[in-house]
Amino acid sequence: MKSWLLSVQQQLSRQVLSNKLPHALLFSGVSGAGQEELARWLINVLLCQTVFNEDKMAQQSVIQACGYCKTCQLFSSDSYPDHLTIVNDKATIGVDSIRKLSQFFEKTAHIGTAKSALIHHADTMTVSAANALLKTLEEPTSESFIILTTDSSDRLLPTIISRCQQIEIRPPVGEKLLLEYSKQGDDAFVNLSHLNELTDENSALAFTDFRTQVEQYLSAYEHRTEILTTLVDRREGFRWLEKVLVDLMREQWGWQTTERKSGQAIAVNKQQLWQIYKLVQGASTKLKTLVQVNRQFLSEKLLADIGLVVKISTKK
Ligand SMILES: [Zn+2]
Missing domain, CATH: 1.20.272 (Zinc Finger, Delta Prime; domain 3)
Structure with missing residues (x-):
């Protein structure tokens, strides 16, 4: 993990432990700031079956997924059925991908209770895709989490941004x-x-x-x-x-x-x-x-x- 992500991880850990994490989050920052790895860390923490171990949590300011439960193993091999990653780094994310996401959240979870989706380069969503996502963001199902990442948050619809908790990652500059x-x-x-x-x-x-x-x-x-x-x-x-x-x-x-x-x-x-x-x-x-x-x-x-x-x- 990049050193400058630590304070954000601490903040998010506090939110998770106090059950105050919103359904939708937006991680933004320049390309390479670490929004993708931060998103994967958080989703893994949310999905892991053994992470909520009370006395372990008391000392740690940053929660970590266990890494060995069934969920963690499936997640690390990108085959966890209750998680969906949408990525399109070539051109655009179309409305079909977002419809797939809505359908995904309508079904009940296979393994645990939580379901999650990750949309990389959310700024590449077409207008109709963004509008379809708005509907999903407005009617969240319980125990569902959507994380968006972007390196150009100025290209996202303001209505999308307003429905997410935005976390702007600021890496150190200069020396x-x-x-x-x-x-x-x-x-x-x-x-x-x-x-x-x-x-x-x-x-x-x-x-x-x-x-x-x-x-x-x-x-x-x-x-x-x-x-x-x-x-x-x-x-x-x-x-x-x-x-x-x-x-x-x-x-x-x-x-x-x-x-x-x-x-x-x-x-x-x-x-x-x-x-x-x-x-x-x-x-x-x-x-x-x-x-x-x-x-x-x-x-x-x-x-x-x-x-x-x-x-x-x-x-x-
Ligand atoms: Zn685990």
């Missing part, structure tokens, strides 16, 4: 953040938007690969397909592209940044880099502000536009 991940402390420009790459090794590796691919794209028009896949499939794809470009610009101005592994010189000059950066920013803004935007088309067009700026031949 404190670097201290948490001292191995990455060489990047002078690290900030909260890079939290995912700092805290998750797979993300870090994927980002490093992506950086190399973009650098080679700018030099030799290679890896178009891989870059396109990242832009289309990963939520952070566009931000990553911005970060790579910013790093390259800093490098050209002789500013300190993380070391570049490929070692290749970049074939584009400062002016071209700046033009490319503006293109990426423009596409990013479209992605954030337009409701019906075709991510695939937008990404393909962006890569083609970048190619035009670099004026590299497209014969490959």
Whole structure:
């Protein structure tokens, strides 16, 4: 668990122990702040059959699921029948998923008494999905818990937010953040938007690969397909592209940044880099502000536009 989640865990533990946990909670924060792991911890605590051991609880400020009961075992292998996880990190969560959730709560629990659902990236719900969820939030069944996570709570309907207890997770910034991940402390420009790459090794590796691919794209028009896949499939794809470009610009101005592994010189000059950066920013803004935007088309067009700026031949 990330160290900064402790105070939130303590608060939620007190609520659980005093039976004051609401039916619906919203965990928000920047990407990588830990909303997903916090949600899994809380749900496991709520479902575990042996966690409510009175004298154990008296000393602990943070409750923990036992980890060995039948419920905990099934939950850890994602096969607990009284829990439903809804996730769609590619595009949107549609109304069908939310209908499934309502039906799920209508049935009685198979094993314990509590039922739970987790909606990751709740901000990607379509309007009709969000409206369907509102109904479920308004008519909670007993012993049911719905937890929503998001890294863009400003894109959630206010009516959804108002029906949840919202917990905003605030990771440390600046030097404190670097201290948490001292191995990455060489990047002078690290900030909260890079939290995912700092805290998750797979993300870090994927980002490093992506950086190399973009650098080679700018030099030799290679890896178009891989870059396109990242832009289309990963939520952070566009931000990553911005970060790579910013790093390259800093490098050209002789500013300190993380070391570049490929070692290749970049074939584009400062002016071209700046033009490319503006293109990426423009596409990013479209992605954030337009409701019906075709991510695939937008990404393909962006890569083609970048190619035009670099004026590299497209014969490959
Ligand atoms: Zn357990």
